[in-house]
Amino acid sequence: MSMLKSPDQIMMMREAGRVVANALSAVREQAEVGVSLKELDDIAASVISDFGAxxxxxxxxxxxxxxxxxxxxxxxxxxxxxxxxxxxYVLEDGDLLSVDCGAFVEGWCGDAAISFVVGIGSPEDKELVEATEAALARGIDAARTGNKMGDLAYAIGGEAKRAGYGLLADHGGHGIGRTMHAEPPVPNLGRPGRGMKLEEGLVIAIEPMLILGGKDDYYHDEDEWTLRSANGRRAAHSEHTVAITADGPIVLTLP
Incomplete structure (x- = not known):
């Protein structure tokens, strides 16, 4: 199956992306001190259901x-x-929360993530969130025809590493379409000029995951899903689903 999507297929993925964006917006609006993670999950479920997704x-x-x-x-x-x-778990003042969301509309997927501080956070945490968002923005800007995957990966991770942040080992973005995780893998670290050539019609989820302290290692929590930083430091995660077109990258997971 081709990794490349037609303009009509990208439009369908834009609809899925809009659902995801609205769910994340609703969650962020309600994520206050005293609110549980389960309550936020119910909010996202309601938004996705209301859109028929x-x-x-x-x-x-x-x-x-x-x-x-x-x-x-x-x-x-x-x-x-x-x-x-x-x-x-009930959110406390100063918690750093990352929320990842995906949805299907007529068989096409959108996937995005946001990070933010609940209540009054530390300057260090706020800078971490800003650095993660900046890494995502650099990756999106590099998602252009003619570039290589290594160019995109270096744009994401090169500056983040130089700034002293860790990047979650063995994890990165991915292709997306009829399935949430598809080819090709989209690394957060790489060398310019290396890897596959980015082509018009390729749709990828770009998702930097930055960790304070410069270490990349992690471990699995007892729930067998949650990945925690090995150094115990805080982390942030930002993600958008992005289509590569002749006119440049198009972010599909905006409201």
Whole structure:
């Protein structure tokens, strides 16, 4: 199956992306001190249902996972980098929350993530979120025909590494379309001029995951889904689904 999408298919993915963006916006608006992760999951589920879409994460069961994912969104708090399960944990002042969301519309998928501080956070955490968003923006800008995947990866991770941040080892973005995770892999670290050539019609999820302290290592939590930083430092995650076109990159997961 070709990795390249037609303009009509990209338009369908834009509809899925819009659902994801609205779900993330609703979650962010309600993510206050005293609100539980499960309540945020219910909010996202309601938004996705109201759009007539299907959640991409609920019951997702890749081969490496012992159990299916139980939530509609991933909610990763503080040292949890990604894949946090939306449970009964109640948000506290200063928590750093990363929320990942995916949805299908007529069989086409959108996938995006945001990170933000709940209540009054530390300057260090706010700078981490800003650095993660900046890494995503650089990756999007590099998602252009004629560039190589290494150019995109270097744009994401090169400056982040120089600034002293870690990047979650063995994890990055991915192709997306009829399935949430598809070819090609989209690394967050790479060498310019290396890797596959980026072509018009390729749609990818770009998702930097930055960790304070400069270390990339992680471990699996007892729930067998959540990945936590090995150094116990906080992490942030930003993601957009992006189409590569002749006119430049188009972000599909905007409201």
């Amino acid at each position: 299907k959640p991409a994460f609920k019951d997702y069961h890749p081969r490496w996972a012992a159990v299916p994912f139980p939530g509609v969104i991933c909610t990763s708090v503080n040292d949890a980098v990604v894949h946090g399960i939306p449970n009964g």
